[in-house]
Amino acid sequence: MTTLATHLARLDTHLARFRDSGILNLIDGQDVAAANWFETRSPVDDSLIAKVALGDAATIDAAAKAAKAAFPAWAAMPGDQRKAILHRIADLIEARAEEIALCECWDTGQAWRFMSKAALRGAENFRFFADLAPGARDGQSLPTPTHWNVTSRHPIGPVGVITPWNTPFMLSTWKIAPALAAGCTVVHKPAEFSPLSARLLAEICHEAGLPPGVLNLVNGMGEGAGRALTEHPDIKAIAFVGETKTGSMIMRQGSETLKRVHFELGGKNPVIVFEDADLERALDAVIFMIYSLNGERCTSSSRLLVQESVADRFHDMLVKRVNNIKVGHPLDPATEVGPLIHKTHFDKVMGYVAIGHEDGAALAAGGSRVGDQGWFVRPTLFTGATPAMRIAQEEVFGPFLTTLTFADEEEALRIANGVAYGLTGYVWTNDLTRALRVSDRLEAGMIWVNSENVRHLPTPFGGVKASGIGRDGGDWSFEFYMETKNTAFALGHHKIQRLGA
CATH class of the missing domain: 3.40.605.10 (Aldehyde Dehydrogenase; Chain A, domain 1)
Structure with a gap:
């Protein structure tokens, strides 16, 4: 099995040529x-x-x-x-x-x-x-x-x-x-x-x-x-x-x-979990789509909307899983979340932790730096948010999830569509007609029903609004x-x- 030490040794070999010459531009083949x-x-x-x-x-x-x-x-x-x-x-x-x-x-x-x-x-x-x-270059014949x-x-x-x-x-x-x-x-x-x-x-x-x-x-x-x-x-x-x-x-x-x-x-993408959803599968998808890739992805499901009747149960499962995510060296095969890209971005994400507290949401997990070297942030979860809060409106672009609750389908759509963005949406329900209604009314360029983001290359990729x-x-x-x-x-x-x- 490949280890962290093996990866570091191989990396050192690959980087050696850049240490002296630097990373050059390449123009006209030169x-x-x-x-x-x-x-x-x-x-x-x-x-x-x-x-x-x-x-x-x-x-x-x-x-x-x-x-x-x-x-x-x-x-x-x-x-x-x-x-x-x-x-x-x-x-x-x-x-x-x-x-x-x-x-x-x-x-x-x-x-x-x-x-x-x-x-x-x-x-x-x-x-x-x-x-x-x-x-x-193929075209059409239109007689x-x-x-x-x-x-x-x-x-x-x-x-x-x-x-x-x-x-x-x-x-x-x-x-x-x-x-x-x-x-x-x-x-x-x-x-x-x-x-x-x-x-x-x-x-x-x-x-x-x-x-x-x-x-x-x-x-x-x-x-x-x-x-x-x-x-x-x-x-x-x-x-x-x-x-x-x-x-x-x-x-x-x-x-x-x-x-x-x-x-x-950018995106502030909603994942909507209805009470009739397969909650275990929905939980896996919610966690994967916000905490994988360090949360630094435009399609991340950074807003979790859970129906009130199952919210407490879902949040309990969510907190346990978030606290169990392994933060570590990115070349360690066991690591699930690595450091953020740069101090500038680290400061931005940590700034939203302070904003979450100011907004009045509840910090349920994370929200702190990991270690004293590098730009590691513990996976963060705020619960009890309301739609107008900045952490529910603005793109954080990190391992940072904001949760909200809703009573019915209409409220879920109102919250989901009530942001400037419209890249993706995720819907979890076992009611086919509800899935059709909600996906039709979501203001997003791409929607997945009962799935995480799974890309099929021939399909269109892009968003609406901002x-x-x-x-x-x-x-x-x-x-x-x-x-x-x-x-x-x-x-x-x-x-x-x-x-x-």
Whole structure:
């Protein structure tokens, strides 16, 4: 069995090459250093992982020009050839899955038990979109009595991809794979808190034979590299995963060049447990969907709504389980919750513990730091909340659950929909007609009934309200990365109005 000591030894081997050279940008197939650097540190103990080349407006300009120059040839490449390259990328991701997972754990604080699978999911993303590449441009035949309308799709051009620090490798593949399959070229700016696995992905893509300039990597800060990317005239679209506030900034910055945007933003997602639900299964799902991945996930079920008749029983079971969650080193296979990404985020989450007390909710579990090194927070549970409380309205993005109770279906829907967000909803009931009614009226882009979040790649992924714009997944991804063209062929000599005859 692999142990913490084994993982640490292997990690040290993988990180050795970055200690001297740092994490470089990659533009037009070439490593690019920088005049200035920033640091990435492990949330486990705040130790230095590596220095990172700080990209700026000039770096972004070089990357955008490389993407623009590479676009015509990549877009013209037959789909089956793009498919073969993307499958080679997936093969190499699988071959380096342990390296990716170890680096991701150390850079983000996410537990090994989840990151070991996230790397493989990245390979699955590439394989899925690789197989769609040959038919990505296929259109429709839409005949009328006078015309034969034929639609086709064409890659939009160079695109910017801005990814977050929670499960960054998997989410990067989720955006980059369909862009490449569609025939777009990419400038990728990862979050400054988690640059390590983005570098690994860029290396893998070019080792697999991706032509220079098709995928360019620029590290940097939001106000520097990020803003330059969203404002650059050669970048035709921005795909972004992150905070709602940042999404609004990106939309403003890209408005001058009329950029298309796709946003996967925040959530304050309800999980509604009715009295007739299978409470044991619902409990497992509730705990998994808020405390796995350190609670740092946009689809987490951060608000628990329990029907009053079963609330006391459910809360008793919940408190016992939350207090039993294992917090520890992310490379320990037994760990269930690791450290939060950074001190900045640690302070934010701990600030919401104070807000919960001020709101008047009851702290039923957690709410404290674990140890005196690193950014570990004990899984936190507040009960007795009311809908207007800040801990019931605002996204905490950590291992932090707020519970509320409801009397009936109408009250449950009123509470569930009474926030700014609308990404996901989870409904637990054995009444089929209730499940249909509630899921139809929930204001969310994705709803799971009697299930945790289980993603099927062909299905649409995205939110409503302040949770996002657009959909990922299957053909929905191509709708973003491609333009649709209609060509109408006249069928015979239909009558045309004559002017000035």
